[in-house]
Amino acid sequence: MPLFRQLEPTPDRDGQKKKKCKNEWAEDEENPSTLIGLCLQSLAENMKEMWVKDYAQKYMDQYFFRYVMGPFSSLPCELLEELLCILSSRNLLTRAALHLLLLPQLSCLSLASACSLVNANLCSLIQIRCQNLQSLDLSGAQNISAAVLCELLGNQCRLRSLYLAGTLCDQRVISVVCRQCPKLKHLDVSRCLHLTPAGLLPLAYQEPLVKNANTLNSLLALDIGLAENESVAVAAVAFLLLSLPGLQRLAVEGLGQACVLIQNRQFEVTEEFTSREGLPHLKDMWAKRTQVEHLKDSSLLSADGDESFTLEGKIDEWLSLERHNDASDTAEINEWTGTSGEGYGNDGGRCRDCNGRDSVTTSLKDVHGLSLDTLEAVGKICPDLRVLSLDCLQSNARHSADNFEQATMLARGLSRFSGQLHCLSLQFSGLMSDLVPALRASGSHLLSLTLEGIRADGHTPLLELIHACPRLTSLTVHLDPPSTNLDGDDDAEEEGEDEGLLSNLPCLPHLCSLTLNFSLDERQMKPTLCWRSLKGVLWALLRGASVLQKLSLIAVPCRLDPVFRLVLNHPAKPVGALDSSPLHCLRSVSLNRSDITMETVVHIVNTCRRLSHLDLNGCWAMTLSNITKLQYKAKRRRHTLQVTWT
Numbered sequence: 001m002p003l004f005r006q007l008e009p010t011p012d013r014d015g016q017k018k019k020k021c022k023n024e025w026a027e028d029e030e031n032p033s034t035l036i037g038l039c040l041q042s043l044a045e046n047m048k049e050m051w052v053k054d055y056a057q058k059y060m061d062q063y064f065f066r067y068v069m070g071p072f073s074s075l076p077c078e079l080l081e082e083l084l085c086i087l088s089s090r091n092l093l094t095r096a097a098l099h100l101l102l103l104p105q106l107s108c109l110s111l112a113s114a115c116s117l118v119n120a121n122l123c124s125l126i127q128i129r130c131q132n133l134q135s136l137d138l139s140g141a142q143n144i145s146a147a148v149l150c151e152l153l154g155n156q157c158r159l160r161s162l163y164l165a166g167t168l169c170d171q172r173v174i175s176v177v178c179r180q181c182p183k184l185k186h187l188d189v190s191r192c193l194h195l196t197p198a199g200l201l202p203l204a205y206q207e208p209l210v211k212n213a214n215t216l217n218s219l220l221a222l223d224i225g226l227a228e229n230e231s232v233a234v235a236a237v238a239f240l241l242l243s244l245p246g247l248q249r250l251a252v253e254g255l256g257q258a259c260v261l262i263q264n265r266q267f268e269v270t271e272e273f274t275s276r277e278g279l280p281h282l283k284d285m286w287a288k289r290t291q292v293e294h295l296k297d298s299s300l301l302s303a304d305g306d307e308s309f310t311l312e313g314k315i316d317e318w319l320s321l322e323r324h325n326d327a328s329d330t331a332e333i334n335e336w337t338g339t340s341g342e343g344y345g346n347d348g349g350r351c352r353d354c355n356g357r358d359s360v361t362t363s364l365k366d367v368h369g370l371s372l373d374t375l376e377a378v379g380k381i382c383p384d385l386r387v388l389s390l391d392c393l394q395s396n397a398r399h400s401a402d403n404f405e406q407a408t409m410l411a412r413g414l415s416r417f418s419g420q421l422h423c424l425s426l427q428f429s430g431l432m433s434d435l436v437p438a439l440r441a442s443g444s445h446l447l448s449l450t451l452e453g454i455r456a457d458g459h460t461p462l463l464e465l466i467h468a469c470p471r472l473t474s475l476t477v478h479l480d481p482p483s484t485n486l487d488g489d490d491d492a493e494e495e496g497e498d499e500g501l502l503s504n505l506p507c508l509p510h511l512c513s514l515t516l517n518f519s520l521d522e523r524q525m526k527p528t529l530c531w532r533s534l535k536g537v538l539w540a541l542l543r544g545a546s547v548l549q550k551l552s553l554i555a556v557p558c559r560l561d562p563v564f565r566l567v568l569n570h571p572a573k574p575v576g577a578l579d580s581s582p583l584h585c586l587r588s589v590s591l592n593r594s595d596i597t598m599e600t601v602v603h604i605v606n607t608c609r610r611l612s613h614l615d616l617n618g619c620w621a622m623t624l625s626n627i628t629k630l631q632y633k634a635k636r637r638r639h640t641l642q643v644t645w646t
């Protein structure tokens with residue numbers, strides 16, 4: 001294998017179209033449908049025994065090569081990235097393989113699934129060889145210090161997406177990113193315990209890069225600064241909101257409280273924080289944002305080049321650190337905005353300008369880390385939300401509100417986003433029926449819904465959920481099973497099904513992913529089968545979702561044999577179901593700790609020809625002999641089937 005130094009990395013071709021790391025053939029990795037896919041699969045399978053063997057034995061630990069020529073140096077960027085994706089997804093990525101695949105043409109590098117391989121030496125190779133990266137994912141890499149991260153990122157001026165979740169990232173790294181990555185659009189620093197909310201402030205206000213401060217439009221920073229004072233965190237988030245108007249996605253603790261602070265203009269509680277950090281006061285930032293929005297709405301931002309009235313000039317002047325405490329500046333702002341300068345006024349809790357509308361709004365469309373008691377303020381500050389993650393348990397702990405009161409507040413808060421929410425995630429400890437009004441208020445356009453902590457109270461609320469959210473493509477529900485038997489004697493014989501009754505049940509025709517996870521004490525071997533009427537809901541969901549690809553039914557409190565017999569054999573269809581075979585697109589099934597027999601499993605395997613993964617862990621009716629026979633049968637299928645069972 002020829003190895004030698006290369007003086008300069010190969011430059012990217014101008015205008016070269018970048019692809020994602022997945023091609024059409026990747027939908028079925030076991031049986032690629034193209035010659036390219038087959039070749040890449042062969043490369044991945046023989047990587048250790050053929051392609052890296054010589055390098056690993058003779059060179060890897062003996063020398064430090066700035067560049068390695070061959071055998072992959074001539075691969076185009078798209079194929080190189082696809083090969084890395086295949087190796088990562090199959091846990092075949094090794095240190096030697098990385099040494100040969102870290103090449104100048106790479107624009108996307110994800111090492112999240114091989115984070116144990118990331119060390120200081122590997123980062124040095126990335127820094128030297130991969131200077132054209134636009135996306136870098138080092139999530140979970142705990143073996144590299146903040147200093148190593150700073151050195152690596154100091155040479156990545158083309159980065160647009162950076163994922164550092166769960167690393168040792170701190171404020172020094174954020175400062176380097178601000179200075180050296182001016183094109184950065186997306187940053188993920190969640191679970192970085194050495195980083196505090198105040199450590200994010202360089203993203204919002206870095207004097208040498210004020211003109212580039214608004215390029216960031218996505219910031220994920222959940223579970224950081226766990227020991228940080230809550231008021232400091234809220235003040236830092238409020239400053240981010242006011243100084244980064246281009247943010248469209250934000251996940252950080254204290255976001256809801258920061259919206260309340262801005263909405264009520266309680267800026268005096270943050271003055272100590274802003275003075276200590278050397279930042280402009282939030283009341284001045286609020287006035288500047290108010291003026292910017294007023295100028296935009298009044299169509300005063302023209303392209304005439306009027307030097308005495310250019311927005312950039314005014315903003316640069318107002319945001320000057322040396323003048324932010326000057327009383328004359330405050331007077332100028334007050335005169336410009338028409339405010340008195342004292343208290344800024346509060347019209348019924350709503351920040352309004354001279355036109356009587358909300359004076360400060362953000363561009364946020366995707367927010368996480370909110371509590372129920374802040375939802376109203378968030379709705380006013382962030383009127384264009386499309387994705388919302390809400391924890392109602394926090395509000396319950398603070399205010400001891402009962403579940404019905406919480407559900408009422410939730411329905412009122414979500415009604416503000418009626419017809420615009422696409423994704424909703426809720427943590428709620430009440431009954432499913434309590435949530436129905438909130439879902440009716442917001443679910444008409446929902447594509448993804450996640451519910452956690454819900455308590456089951458019959459099948460009717462689940463049917464009402466389906467009615468309220470007809471466009472769902474993903475549904476995940478974690479709920480507690482009924483505490484009592486909802487259907488009387490659960491050992492009763494199954495009776496013939498009423499086709500008319502089944503045909504009137506609703507469905508979700510566009511559903512691609514379904515998860516119903518019933519909580520179960522780990523000490524219990526199996527759930528109590530106390531909810532036979534759940535069969536109708538499951539039939540409506542499974543029979544009506546013709547494009548379903550992923551199914552998880554965990555610890556279901558009813559027998560699954562009659563459910564799947566009904567889905568696969570009964571001719572009836574729910575209202576609105578497409579005219580196609582049931583479950584023909586299914587690829588992954590998990591039936592953990594559920595009551596299902598070998599006969600039904602074989603029926604599922606025979607019917608779902610695209611099925612590639614079947615999880616039967618904890619299914620007590622299955623035996624080792626059953627699993628052995630099933631695996632033997634799976635080997636004869638065209639599509640490889642992986643069966644897991646314990």
